[in-house]
Amino acid sequence: MTESPCIEIEGLTRTFSHRIFLARRPITGTIALDHVNLIVEYGEVHGLLGPNGAGKTTLCKILATILLPTAGTVTVCGSDVVTDPRAVRRRIGIVLGGDRGLYGRLTARQNLRHWGALYGLHGTALRSRIDELTERFGLTTRQHDRVETFSRGMKQRVHLARGLIADPELLLLDEPTDGLDPVAATEFRALVGQLRAEGRTILLTTHNMAEAEQVCDRVSFIDNGTILDADPATLSALVSRYERIDALGVTEPTRARVSTIAGVERVEDLPDGYVRFHATDRPAATAVLRALVDAEVTRIRNSEPSLEEIYLHLMGGQRGMRVD
Numbered sequence: 001m002t003e004s005p006c007i008e009i010e011g012l013t014r015t016f017s018h019r020i021f022l023a024r025r026p027i028t029g030t031i032a033l034d035h036v037n038l039i040v041e042y043g044e045v046h047g048l049l050g051p052n053g054a055g056k057t058t059l060c061k062i063l064a065t066i067l068l069p070t071a072g073t074v075t076v077c078g079s080d081v082v083t084d085p086r087a088v089r090r091r092i093g094i095v096l097g098g099d100r101g102l103y104g105r106l107t108a109r110q111n112l113r114h115w116g117a118l119y120g121l122h123g124t125a126l127r128s129r130i131d132e133l134t135e136r137f138g139l140t141t142r143q144h145d146r147v148e149t150f151s152r153g154m155k156q157r158v159h160l161a162r163g164l165i166a167d168p169e170l171l172l173l174d175e176p177t178d179g180l181d182p183v184a185a186t187e188f189r190a191l192v193g194q195l196r197a198e199g200r201t202i203l204l205t206t207h208n209m210a211e212a213e214q215v216c217d218r219v220s221f222i223d224n225g226t227i228l229d230a231d232p233a234t235l236s237a238l239v240s241r242y243e244r245i246d247a248l249g250v251t252e253p254t255r256a257r258v259s260t261i262a263g264v265e266r267v268e269d270l271p272d273g274y275v276r277f278h279a280t281d282r283p284a285a286t287a288v289l290r291a292l293v294d295a296e297v298t299r300i301r302n303s304e305p306s307l308e309e310i311y312l313h314l315m316g317g318q319r320g321m322r323v324d
């Protein structure tokens with residue numbers, strides 16, 4: 001028998017209604033998630049990539065049982081988020097980016113004690129868990145200081161400790177490096193790498209391509225509440241779906257002919273004099289190569305695109321991308 005996935009989302013839709021001033025009934029609505037299907041297997045670090053407003057936080061909040069779906073089914077570690085939210089909460093930890101989720105006027109230790117108590121931990125078990133996590137995340141010397149006095153990087157380590165307090169199987173990281181400087185962000189990603197090595201399942205939302213490339217096993221793209229590439233891919237499989245062929249000494253008639261081949265989505269002039277043909281699949285790339293060789297072009301090279309290029313291709317524009 002095959003084990004069911006850690007996260008199983010089918011037809012998930014979530015709308016928000018907006019009441020216009022003095023109107024009795026909600027008049028307008030936002031569809032934050034629109035028939036989303038997603039599977040995340042146990043032990044996987046899954047990146048959910050998308051620009052601002054794509055629906056990433058809404059999805060995390062539904063997985064964390066903070067928000068209810070409008071339609072569809074969501075199962076986390078075998079339990080339904082609507083009918084069995086308590087069972088879901090016992091198995092997950094959530095780490096939010098930015099300033100959300102910590103009490104600034106409490107110390108790091110008090111924050112952890114508070115969240116541990118919410119998970120039903122008390123006494124020695126809670127104390128030793130907090131000792132273990134503060135030690136692990138380099139917080140021991142500052143554990144009795146108020147969190148509001150911490151740097152963003154340290155606050156984020158408290159967040160991570162908080163997310164792990166009940167030793168969850170699934171960790172939801174929503175834009176966890178948002179607002180961190182590059183050193184703190186790198187440090188945080190290294191910690192995520194350690195958690196992955198422990199075999200924890202992680203769903204990481206980000207609009208940072210470099211981050212996804214560094215820490216994720218598979219990625220899905222989301223925009224306007226819709227998963228864009230229905231088949232979540234490993235990074236290498238995703239990259240190999242798109243090909244770039246660069247050629248030197250391409251005449252205008254050859255360029256015009258090659259650019260009309262089905263599957264050639266864009267032609268670009270590179271600074272080193274090469275012309276780059278962007279192909280969306282292997283057969284198109286093969287047809288480009290054949291046409292170039294037929295036209296007696298001999299200086300040809302091909303390369304794989306970066307995740308950033310694939311993201312832009314799928315988004316169909318220049319929105320919301322960030323690369324450190």
Ligand SMILES: Nc1ncnc2c1ncn2[C@@H]1O[C@H](COP(=O)(O)OP(=O)(O)OP(=O)(O)O)[C@@H](O)[C@H]1O
Pocket residue numbers: 016017030031032050051052053054055056057058059175
């Ligand atoms: N409580 C709410 N009330 C009304 N609309 C909301 C609410 N929460 C989210 N939305 C809308 O739902 C859509 C998705 O928002 P969401 O916060 O999930 O996106 P996101 O991908 O996490 O973006 P960001 O990276 O900016 O946080 C947006 O259009 C947003 O304005």
